[in-house]
Amino acid sequence: MFSSRRSSAVRRLWRNRCVAAGQNEEPPASLKPITHSLFKRLRDDQLELLARAVEAGGAEERIGCVFLPRGEVNCWPQVLTCKLFRWPDLKHPHQLKRLCICECSRRAAEEAGVVCCNPYHFGRLCEPETPPPPYSKLSPSKNQNNIDDFLEHKLTHDHRAIEPSNNTSEIWPDFGVSPYLPREGHWCSVAYWEHRTRVGRLYAVHEPSVGVFCDLPRGNGFCLGQLHVANRHEMVRRTRGKIGGGVLLSRERDGVWVYNRSQHPVFVNSPTLGLPSSRLLSVHKVLPGYSVKVFDYAKSCALQRAAAPPDLSDGPYDPNSVRISFAKGWGPCYSRQFITSCPCWLEILLNHS
Template sequence: MLARSLEARGAEDRTDCVSFPRIELRLGKQRYWPQVLTCKLFRWPDLRHLSQLKRLCICGRCGRSPADSITVCCDPYHFSRLCEPETPPPPYSRLSPSNHWKTIDEPTEHDTARQLRRNEPSNSQNQDWPDSSALPSVTRDEHWCSVAYWEYRTRVGRLYTVCEPSVSIFCDLPRGTGFCLAHLHADGRHEMVRRTRGKIGGGILLSKEGDGVWAYNRSEHPVFASSPTLVRGHARGLTVHKVLPGYSLKVFDYQRAQALQRAMGPELPDGPFDPHSVRISFAKGWGPSYSRQFITSCPCWLEILLNNC
């Protein structure tokens, strides 16, 4: 099973767990948990601690307490690396030793969730890193988010409604299920859009979990994400995070969203925006350090509208 998983390299939507006794392994002077060792050997040579990993919702042991089993899953493609505050490289570097991040001011002229449904993008505006594996129950007749796919300022296709606790959004994923962007056609696509679509590949895995919404980058290129709850400290405007291949980021925090909503009051600091949305751009970043100032200048991006946050 481990060999099959390594050959698939995470391209399959679901793979079996690789079970191993839940004991520490000693190699020389170092001790490793089995899942850390396999992830270190086959995916991330610089991996050191279990706390740097997050179990993905596609793992059959997701949601179980470690004490409930004498074995653990050590399939390296059932885990992701956590995006930590120090992870994003320049230009998303620290402004000062105080660990504040560069912020990105979004345009204020085109924005509410209602406008998105009229084919106009809505404007969206610390982080704890627990491995909250327990997925809340979601009934099939109740959707927790809708996903819109954009090419520059044009929405392509209809809103994709998500009722399952997790969804894959991809362009090329063998035997995958979910929102396949390759099926969406548009007339007269820009050459940059075609090149960027070729980089989406396995795309992202989006999951609703106990503490918020997580995005796992399954592609071979970085993705960029912003949401109101990703703002660092008391910074004004939006913060964009770079999520490298194989990494996960909590793109929306339910508790922090409630606190921000209470603190915001009736006055919105940057004009109208949807406080319950997430924006993710494939391969291309945006902001002051890039030639693209706004996400509407990115060739391929998603807007995730959260429901019942």
């Protein structure tokens, strides 16, 4: 019975490889042995859990971690599964961001000596749109091996789950401020807008993370699908149909992160996303499955002390707010100059009181 169950799960996993990326070709030959080794070392229930996670494509939050004891395979298991089922061009664990829904982010799981290899418990980090300066720790190493070389030569390594440091202290001045964490009450409020009209009430967020979605029935959080408006504009209706799983907002120690759970890009603007010396609007495109730190508490404090407000013509400047537009971009590079021209967008009002 268990042998049949394992065989079924393995067949389903191979059948669904790289479906999210729209690629069904055979994986590189160097990946096959290590992939079989990974499947072999997963318990029956964990293998079935991995198959369910891949088939759900991230639409089911209740599918938990797929635990594998550290050191069981000679690779980073989370990189291997993300490469197989989501991003064939993935090369290194520093390209991934562990999501807040992953239990391995908790100290107890780390001390238990396990690593999660559920590919939908990770987002891919947005890369800078322009090359970082050579002194930046964001610069890629010239001699960095990709995962294919690593697997092919079976290098020995410390295979702990590596989290991206995102250390930009060499770019931003250090004013000696501690990351902001509200002591009580809500840490942010979410407003949903359709063009220039706010729809519904402010949604106060008390938990460390919240999903904002339209038609993800199993999700917890702010459901935009429940907000009804008479005689919606056709463009708004079409855009709402693209929200789907929406975004996952999480308050973490270093700032506020956004993970794009939809099947379409989202566009974000934040006071801390642009260059420190720029006073122009900076809008960043976040592809499906990608994560970005949209607000950095330390950078925010530095900017408010050292820089003048940017030149904005679409309303008052709020140094503690983040704007997110679904499917449609705005700004100097788009036909829509202002976010109020976007059909569906969010305003994240951070609580610093």
